[in-house]
Amino acid sequence: xxxxxxxxxxxxxINDLIDRLNKAVSDKMIIIAGRCKAYFDGRIKSTLExxxxxxxxxxxxxxxxxGPEGVKPLNWQKPDAxxxxxxxxxxxxxMFTRRKKTGETLTVMFEHIxxxxxxxxxxxxxxxxxGDESDLVKYLVKHPELIEEGFEVVxxxxxxxxxxxxxxxRSKGREVIVEVKKRNASPADAHQLKRYVEYFKDTEGKNxxxxxxxxxxxxxxxxxxxxxxxxxxxxxxxxxxxxxxxxKSSKLEDFFGNKKKEKNT
Amino acid sequence: xxxxxxxxxxxxxINDLIDRLNKAVSDKMIIIAGRCKAYFDGRIKSTLExxxxxxxxxxxxxxxxxGPEGVKPLNWQKPDAxxxxxxxxxxxxxMFTRRKKTGETLTVMFEHIxxxxxxxxxxxxxxxxxGDESDLVKYLVKHPELIEEGFEVVxxxxxxxxxxxxxxxRSKGREVIVEVKKRNASPADAHQLKRYVEYFKDTEGKNxxxxxxxxxxxxxxxxxxxxxxxxxxxxxxxxxxxxxxxxKSSKLEDFFGNKKKEKNT
DNA sequence: TATTGTATTTCGCAT
DNA sequence: ATGCGAAGTACAATA
Numbered sequence: 001x002x003x004x005x006x007x008x009x010x011x012x013x014i015n016d017l018i019d020r021l022n023k024a025v026s027d028k029m030i031i032i033a034g035r036c037k038a039y040f041d042g043r044i045k046s047t048l049e050x051x052x053x054x055x056x057x058x059x060x061x062x063x064x065x066x067g068p069e070g071v072k073p074l075n076w077q078k079p080d081a082x083x084x085x086x087x088x089x090x091x092x093x094x095m096f097t098r099r100k101k102t103g104e105t106l107t108v109m110f111e112h113i114x115x116x117x118x119x120x121x122x123x124x125x126x127x128x129x130x131g132d133e134s135d136l137v138k139y140l141v142k143h144p145e146l147i148e149e150g151f152e153v154v155x156x157x158x159x160x161x162x163x164x165x166x167x168x169x170r171s172k173g174r175e176v177i178v179e180v181k182k183r184n185a186s187p188a189d190a191h192q193l194k195r196y197v198e199y200f201k202d203t204e205g206k207n208x209x210x211x212x213x214x215x216x217x218x219x220x221x222x223x224x225x226x227x228x229x230x231x232x233x234x235x236x237x238x239x240x241x242x243x244x245x246x247x248k249s250s251k252l253e254d255f256f257g258n259k260k261k262e263k264n265t
Numbered sequence: 266x267x268x269x270x271x272x273x274x275x276x277x278x279i280n281d282l283i284d285r286l287n288k289a290v291s292d293k294m295i296i297i298a299g300r301c302k303a304y305f306d307g308r309i310k311s312t313l314e315x316x317x318x319x320x321x322x323x324x325x326x327x328x329x330x331x332g333p334e335g336v337k338p339l340n341w342q343k344p345d346a347x348x349x350x351x352x353x354x355x356x357x358x359x360m361f362t363r364r365k366k367t368g369e370t371l372t373v374m375f376e377h378i379x380x381x382x383x384x385x386x387x388x389x390x391x392x393x394x395x396g397d398e399s400d401l402v403k404y405l406v407k408h409p410e411l412i413e414e415g416f417e418v419v420x421x422x423x424x425x426x427x428x429x430x431x432x433x434x435r436s437k438g439r440e441v442i443v444e445v446k447k448r449n450a451s452p453a454d455a456h457q458l459k460r461y462v463e464y465f466k467d468t469e470g471k472n473x474x475x476x477x478x479x480x481x482x483x484x485x486x487x488x489x490x491x492x493x494x495x496x497x498x499x500x501x502x503x504x505x506x507x508x509x510x511x512x513k514s515s516k517l518e519d520f521f522g523n524k525k526k527e528k529n530t
Numbered sequence: 531t532a533t534t535g536t537a538t539t540t541c542g543c544a545t
Numbered sequence: 546a547t548g549c550g551a552a553g554t555a556c557a558a559t560a
Contacts, residue, residue, distance in 0.1 A: 004317050006298055006379040029333055031298070031319065033271055033384055043447075043538040044396035051388030052269050054296065054321065060334045068294055068386040069325045071341050072555055075392075076538075078336055104538075114271040115382065119298055121333040123316030127340075131309035133551065159544065162452075162485070163549060182308075182551085186534075187427075191456030192550085195489075218533065220427075308553040337540055343555075369553075398536065424559070428534060447536090451549075457535085483548060 006119040014088055017116060021086040021093075024118040030057040034093075034113040038065060038075050042104025048074055050111060055095070057084060059121075063097065063106065077106050131241065133182050137166050139241055140180060140213065144169065146240070147178055147211060147233055162199040163192070174209050175200075181214035182237065185221045189214070194228055271384040279353055282381060286351040286358075289383040295322040299358075299378040303330060303340050307369025313339055315376060320360070322349060324386075328362065328371065342371050396506065398447050402431050404506055405445060405478065409434065411505070412443055412476060412498055427464040428457070439474050440465075446479040447502060450486045454479070459493055 009020050024030050032055040038048040053074060054066045061084060063077040077097060081104075084097040093110040137156060144151040148171050155168040167178035177200070179193045193210050200208045210230040217225070217232050225232055274285050289295050297320040303313040318339060319331045326349060328342040342362060346369075349362040358375040402422060409416040413436050420433040432443035442465070444458045458475050465473045475495040482490070482497050490497055 001315070003377065004300075004379070008380075029319070031296075033296070033382075033386075035269075040538070044394055046395070046538080047393045049390040050266070051390045052384070052386035053388065054294070054384075054386070056319065056331065058331075058334055062334065062336050064331070064336055066321065066323075066329070067388045069323055069327065069344065069388075070555080071327050071329055071338070071343055072537095072539090073336070076336050076540095078538090078540080079334065102538095106538095112268065114269070114384065115273075117298075117380065119317070119319075119379065121298075121317035121319070123318065123332045123334075125314040125316045128312045129309055129553085130311070131553085164544085182553095184533090187460060188453040188456060188535095191453065191460070195452060195456075220533090305553070311553080335540085337552095337554090341553080341555095343553090367553095394538090396538090426560095429558085449548085453550090485548085 001122055001124065004120045004122045006117055009116040009118060011113050011116060014091065014093060017113075018086045018088060018093065020118065021116070025057065025084045025086075026059055026061055027120075028118040029059060029121045031055070031115070031117045031119065032093075032110070032113060033115045034110045036108050036110045038109070039107045040075050040105070042099070042102055046075065052114075055108060057095075061097075065108065075106055075108075077104075131182075131237075133166075133180060136182055136237060136241060137180050140167060140178070146235060147213060148172075148176075151176070160196070160199055161203070162195050165196060171209070175206060176209040176211055178211045178213060181212065183214070184216045184218065185212055185214040185225075185232070186218075187221055187224065190221050190224045190228075190230070193225070193230055197228075197230070266387055266389065269385045269387045271382055274381040274383060276378050276381060279356065279358060282378075283351045283353060283358065285383065286381070290322065290349045290351075291324055291326055292385075293383040294324060294386045296320070296380070296382045296384065297358075297375070297378060298380045299375045301373050301375045303374070304372045305340050305370070307364070307367055311340065317379075320373060322360075326362075330373065340371055340373075342369075396447075396502075398431075398445060401447055401502060401506060402445050405432060405443070411500060412478060413437075413441075416441070425461065425464055426468070427460050430461060436474070440471060441474040441476055443476045443478060446477065448479070449481045449483065450477055450479040450490075450497070451483075452486055452489065455486050455489045455493075455495070458490070458495055462493075462495065 009017055035052050037050050040046040056064050060079040061081050062079040064073040065075040067074045081097055082100040087094050095108040098105045141153050141156050144153050151169050151171040153169045158165055165177055166180045169176050177196055181189055193212050197210045200206045211233050213233045213235050215236050222232055274282055276282055300317050302315050305311040321329050325344040326346050327344040329338040330340040332339045346362055347365040352359050360373040363370045406418050406421050409418050416434050416436040418434045423430055430442055431445045434441050442461055446454055458477050462475045465471045476498050478498045478500050480501050487497055
């Protein structure tokens, strides 16, 4: 992959900066570090008074604006929002966008710019993830005895009118549906499973068993499940599922020592 | 507020760069634009092959790494993760962090750095938000007739053992609890309300009415609610609630023309 | 600390 | 397009 290039834009004259930024929109990543106010108007209305923030506009027209703390941006706009426009307002830089379909607007008014860059960032990869719920289901399908001694898998990850079912099987002479949760079960999860049970009862007249699999169950949730004829099965994924075992050491080599590095220069 | 300053770090010699970065951790915002691989190991395991990404480390030790598209970071780490360490690996920069409590690790291996900056970003403000669910509840409390003709509010936003109740009132001679949703009601929302009803039945022996307020109800959800003795009330917030009305025009001045700007130089 | 619910959730998938 | 559920959800409020 060719080397991309990043360019520091001169901050003045401001009209030249505005030109360069407008030309970079939807082509390059724009990075501006500045002191600004910001207003969002749409599903909600938000007001952000003057402070230092990092504004990033990506080539898919998504926008994120970060303050000095936290993972979540202070303001953002989803991709393909609509035109993004830089202009001069009171001798300062202003960014404005309006999402066509919803009418949502985001306005960022800069008072001071520390740095402004455009970057033709290249990334042809996709993040690979192991250990999400779908992987846990696949693991259980290979080790059905973890669910219950004698459990036989019949179908996995199929759609019903009320939602997707993780595992349908047969055990102790009855049909069973299994709902798999990566994290501790919640009341909403319990209701979700109950709804599936009711669906099979209503549409197929079957009195089907239900098992919820999760690392742990708050007392309320366990009570609710059992009161409504459902079963629980605690599976501490981190101890059982090989991919998501917790690293015990802080040494990188212990986890990725088997990975081959490719030089790319 | 004093003007913060941003500093471009020399990219070589790499040991000097590493020193500067390690000294900046937990003090300044660190911004690195580079080509890198990344690995996360914890609740899941993720692998990210070589590509151009923007890495931001904030002074609260939160980390976000963005690729060229999308609002969501490719990798991240929540605040107060634990020590963040830069080092040299195969003549290149590497960042490593391990969250003490969970053992989650994030490793970023750079192959090329385009820009590296540290920034003493200042922000003493908090974002102000209008139009979230709590504001809708307050609006309904002032306009209870929107819920139902003759509705009288008794209590609002109070805690129960099963969760917070938005509005409790009296209407048509019976007690009513009202659950307010900003967005279309979901199956989980319906179950949530049912749980509250059951709570009042179990703990106070009251056969209380329940109304769910939302802009719209999918057919399944409406059926479930009515089948279980709950009522629905459609309220299209965007047409009614003044703060979140959709702007019809694309001209900035139409929305912010009334705002006074303060110079801050 | 654990539980619970909201979110401008975002994102992906299936209908 | 809408509905639905997962997410390394993040984050705040609460017990």
